[in-house]
Amino acid sequence: MRRHRLEKLERIRARGEEPFKFAFSRTHLIAEARALFEEAERAAANGGAPVEIPAALAGRMTAMRSHGKSAFADLRDETDKIQVFFGCAQMGEAAYETLKDLDLGDFIGVRGAVRRTKRGEITLFADACEILTKSLRPLPEKYHGLTDVETRYRQRYLDMASNPQVITVFKKRIQVVGVLREWLNAAGFLEVETPMLHPIPGGATARPFITHHNTYDRDLYLRVAPELYLKRLIVGGFDKVFEIGRCFRNEGVDTRHNPEFTIMELYEAYQDYMGLMKETEDMLAEVIEAVIGGPTFTYQGEKISLERPWARMTLHDAIRQYADIDIEATRDRATAAALAESVGVEVTPTMGYGKIVDAVLAAKVQPHLVQPTFLYDYPIEISPLAKKKRGNDALTERFQIFIARLEMGNAFSELNDPIDQRERFLEQIRLREAGDDEAQFLDEDFIAALEVGMPPTAGLGVGIDRLAMLVTDSASIREVIFFPQLRVL
RNA sequence: GGACGGGUAGCUCAGUCGGUAGAGCAUCGGACUUUUAAUCCGGUGGCCGCGGGUUCGAAUCCCGCCCCGUUCACCA
Numbered sequence A: 001m002r003r004h005r006l007e008k009l010e011r012i013r014a015r016g017e018e019p020f021k022f023a024f025s026r027t028h029l030i031a032e033a034r035a036l037f038e039e040a041e042r043a044a045a046n047g048g049a050p051v052e053i054p055a056a057l058a059g060r061m062t063a064m065r066s067h068g069k070s071a072f073a074d075l076r077d078e079t080d081k082i083q084v085f086f087g088c089a090q091m092g093e094a095a096y097e098t099l100k101d102l103d104l105g106d107f108i109g110v111r112g113a114v115r116r117t118k119r120g121e122i123t124l125f126a127d128a129c130e131i132l133t134k135s136l137r138p139l140p141e142k143y144h145g146l147t148d149v150e151t152r153y154r155q156r157y158l159d160m161a162s163n164p165q166v167i168t169v170f171k172k173r174i175q176v177v178g179v180l181r182e183w184l185n186a187a188g189f190l191e192v193e194t195p196m197l198h199p200i201p202g203g204a205t206a207r208p209f210i211t212h213h214n215t216y217d218r219d220l221y222l223r224v225a226p227e228l229y230l231k232r233l234i235v236g237g238f239d240k241v242f243e244i245g246r247c248f249r250n251e252g253v254d255t256r257h258n259p260e261f262t263i264m265e266l267y268e269a270y271q272d273y274m275g276l277m278k279e280t281e282d283m284l285a286e287v288i289e290a291v292i293g294g295p296t297f298t299y300q301g302e303k304i305s306l307e308r309p310w311a312r313m314t315l316h317d318a319i320r321q322y323a324d325i326d327i328e329a330t331r332d333r334a335t336a337a338a339l340a341e342s343v344g345v346e347v348t349p350t351m352g353y354g355k356i357v358d359a360v361l362a363a364k365v366q367p368h369l370v371q372p373t374f375l376y377d378y379p380i381e382i383s384p385l386a387k388k389k390r391g392n393d394a395l396t397e398r399f400q401i402f403i404a405r406l407e408m409g410n411a412f413s414e415l416n417d418p419i420d421q422r423e424r425f426l427e428q429i430r431l432r433e434a435g436d437d438e439a440q441f442l443d444e445d446f447i448a449a450l451e452v453g454m455p456p457t458a459g460l461g462v463g464i465d466r467l468a469m470l471v472t473d474s475a476s477i478r479e480v481i482f483f484p485q486l487r488v489l
Numbered sequence B: 001g002g003a004c005g006g007g008u009a010g011c012u013c014a015g016u017c018g019g020u021a022g023a024g025c026a027u028c029g030g031a032c033u034u035u036u037a038a039u040c041c042g043g044u045g046g047c048c049g050c051g052g053g054u055u056c057g058a059a060u061c062c063c064g065c066c067c068c069g070u071u072c073a074c075c076a
Helices: A002-014 A030-044 A093-101 A149-154 A156-162 A164-186 A227-236 A273-292 A315-322 A333-342 A353-368 A418-433 A444-452 A464-472
Strands: A053-066 A070-076 A081-087 A107-116 A122-133 A210-213 A218-222 A240-248 A260-269 A296-299 A302-305 A311-314 A373-379 A392-403 A406-413 A457-463
Touching: A002 A093, A030 A053, A030 A081, A030 A107, A030 A122, A053 A081, A053 A122, A070 A107, A081 A093, A081 A107, A093 A122, A149 A156, A156 A164, A164 A240, A164 A260, A164 A273, A164 A464, A227 A240, A227 A260, A227 A444, A227 A457, A260 A464, A273 A373, A273 A392, A273 A406, A273 A457, A273 A464, A296 A464, A311 A315, A315 A353, A315 A373, A333 A353, A353 A373, A406 A464, A418 A444, A457 A464
Parallel strands: A081 A122, A311 A373
Antiparallel strands: A053 A070, A053 A107, A070 A081, A107 A122, A210 A218, A240 A260, A260 A457, A296 A302, A373 A392, A392 A406, A406 A457
């Protein structure tokens, strides 16, 4: 098949035409040409005269229906597709003959007029057609498209070229980021960029990727979160900042996790977690609604309503309600483990009190959190960067937001007491020495920053990929990442 | 890492009891000036994921491995 296409390539060159052109002056995008035509049609509806819009369009040819002395092709660009009519009489015999050298998948430029066919289809009637880029490999089947999941991910360009709805999904993802950025700008947050190469990985409980810098001859870590640098900016004098960017965690891969993913983190001085909860509610509701175009949507068969106010409950109330155990009543690890196991949650010997609570949350509570729900007041053991709750040293002022069972965000009143922060880091080091390789490292410079003084601050992290999953009704994170991580073949 | 499912033509998929490897689309040749999954006639196209075993004979049965998906474990 490739051989046939190479022969056509040679024929095109032989008649003096370049099969890999440099540019083409199109007058419209396909969607623009369609809109213009329909508008002209409406305007002419009273007069009754047939409408015709001159146009030069370019795109990939995705179908060809040839009838001897005439042919119909489908032309697709980023915005839409349109039918093209080639008639031997209109184009001239010589030009019509050159259509034989076209293949599905070629990029072509077509000049002519947009009209309706007898059957009512908006169609570009071609006066001239030139090949812009010869395609040497066949596109997947026109009807079913490409469905093999592995090929779809490994060769995303084929996926997009043969499944237009994939492009729609990614456009929505792009829109999510755009709308979110607009919201944050309007709310007075400044967008910043902080390092991705960290000498000490921090800001989240996760294993890092390690890399090496030759000039300084030292190992560096790909960031697991921008958190500690963003807080340094608050120390320095910024009041409201955010960053949207890639994080890397050396962890497992499944439908909700990719080793590299995109996070939005924001920090707001003089704010606490309850104030931020309200802002988070407004931000997510407004962003999601703007992208989906309404206050309700369906995710994986379940109807989700964005109507505010969203549900709010403490983590321990949620556990009491859904797991029917009062794990808050104890601070003893063994008792908590027994309680968790009594409701079928598996507990391993390395899990501390906090992780046991977290496991109960994941197994018994999270499956119920279909409508948007805030859980707040998390155990101190699993929140080493969050401020202690006023009046309860066992808890932190922290919340998570769940929508459609997906954890969409995590936030807290930021711990700004450097002495407390040091103790929390030391506890993490004890966990690490006990074998927890996800425990956080002690970052002396970060402590030094807190000693300089960070105003009261609330911070939030939102998983952009999961937000994209939500608005595109995608069951897997790989559907919203252009090139998801797969095993190298 | 465990369990389950999958890997056959460029793509989407059949393949019975172990007996010459199949269809549709794409592609090539032919017919056709209003089709839109165009239609009609004829052809080309295979490391049946990889390696080993059983057998006269393996896409098919057995063993090992690779890759993908789902799920559990793990994990912000």
